[in-house]
Amino acid sequence: GESVGLHLPTLSVQEGDNSIINCAYSNSASDYFIWYKQESGKGPQFIIDIRSNMDKRQGQRVTVLLNKTVKHLSLQIAATQPGDSAVYFCAEGANTGNQFYFGTGTSLTVIP
């Protein structure tokens, strides 16, 4: 199967600092990527996506960077807030496949 993994299982940041969460993927054919936020007891919440024809995409306080050369994806959260504390994971999909593949997640803790 596909391998979508995260470099760090946990991340603690000070409130107001920027957070960077990383994701490695293995399928060179993947052309669509999504970042999700999952709070305890809830379903994954769509944050931002990016297609393989882009290197960077920005949303509200979040930026996703895609490096296809090294098959690496990152999520940057600006001015991290306590409400950002959650598990974040990435997903990849491809036109040539029929499903998404997910990483196990990084747990982000924001210290007030």
Added chain:
Amino acid sequence: DAGITQSPRHKVTETGTPVTLRCHQTENHRYMYWYRQDPGHGLRLIHYSYGVKDTDKGEVSDGYSVSRSKTEDFLLTLESATSSQTSVYFCAISEGGPTGELFFGEGSRLTVL
């Protein structure tokens, strides 16, 4: 929020009993998915549907069956529940399949004793 409703949200059952989980969407999306989420495994695909009566297996489909008789409903059935099927089950929907936005329901927590 995407209009996805899962039921029941919590269920405790005994080994060997049948269980059906329901996913209902109001978005008229073509693709519907059932995933299970277990510690250390991330989300794993059980079955998916790409249209009414069109379904296919995912990576962990053994012991599960699905049906989709209407666009808005996707049912997941455990014919004879086992303890290994204790998990949190998520339904997801997408209009574009694996290259389109994927939205999740709130999950159904199933405990098989």
